[in-house]
Amino acid sequence: MQDGRPTEKDLLVGPGARIVALVEGSGGCQVAEFLEELAHRRPKAFEKIQALIRRVSEIGPQRIRNEEKVKSLGDGLYELKAHQVRIFWCYGPSSDGQRRVVLLYGTDQEEEPTQLQGHEASSRTQASL
C-alpha cells in the first residue's frame, strides 16, 4: 500500500460476490469514508445502499434485475444506485473463481448535484488498477 499502488480491502464476502473497497496508494479509502459518513449523516440513505450491497454479495451483481440499481456505464465501469446515492465499481481480478466487486468511489446527489466528478474520479482510479 505504501508503494503508491492501490490495494483492496474486504468489506463483505457472500456466496454471490466478494465486495472489496479500493484503498488508494496514499492509504485513503474514499468509498469507505463515504459510506461511514453516510451511515451517520443519512442513516436511511445508508440502509438503502446497504441493502443493495448486501444483495449483490448474496446473489452477484449480474443477477440484480433492476437495471436502475446496477447499471453499466461502459468501459468496465458500473454503478450501484439507491435513490440519491451512487457507488461506482468495477470487477476485480479473482484467483478463487469468486466474483470480486471493487467499490471505487461514492457520491450522494443530495450533497453533490453532479455525478460527473464521481464518474471521472472512478474512471481515473479504475485505470490505475
Next chain:
Amino acid sequence: MTSHERVAELLTRSTPGFEAERLILEATELILELMEDENVTRTELAERLGKSKGHVSQLLNGDRNMTLRTLAEISYALGHRIRVNAEPLRARRGQNPDEESNTLRTALDWLAEDIGTRHHDLTPRAVQAIRSRVAKGNVADWATARQPLSLPTHRMTMPGFGNDPSAKRETEPEAYVGA
C-alpha cells in the same frame, strides 16, 4: 480500527431500517423476475393494474411505498401468488442466520439453474432437503452445497428421495420440480 473495517461492520449490521429496505428490494426484484418470466413490460403491468407507468416504475424502484395489498395485486396481475415466511435474526449454533439463508438461497438458485427451472418452482420436499443439507454444513461451505446437486438429468433424485434402496416407496421418486 480503520474506516474500511468500520464500514465492514456497518454493512453486516442488522437494523429495522435495513430489514425494511431489504424486504423492499427482495419484493421489487421478485416482481421484476416474474415480469421477465411472464414477458410483461412495465407499460403492460401498468395497464393491467390501471395505473400509470410512472407509478409502476416508482414502485419497482422502491421510491414509492408498496402496501401488501398492492403487492398482492401486482402478483395477481402477473399470474402469481405471494407467500410470506419469516426466519430468525438471531444466530443458531454459532451461525449467522443471514449467511445461512444466503447459503440456502444460493444453493437453491444453483439447483434451479442446473435443472433449467426457477427457484420457486422447486418442490417443497426438494427445498427441505437442501435446507437440511445446508443446515448441517458450515456456512463457509456454500460452494460445496452445489456439488452434490450437479446431477445429469432433469428428473433426478437424492439419497433418501428415491436413490436410497432401504426407503419404502409406493410411487416414483419425487423430482425437484413439480410435474
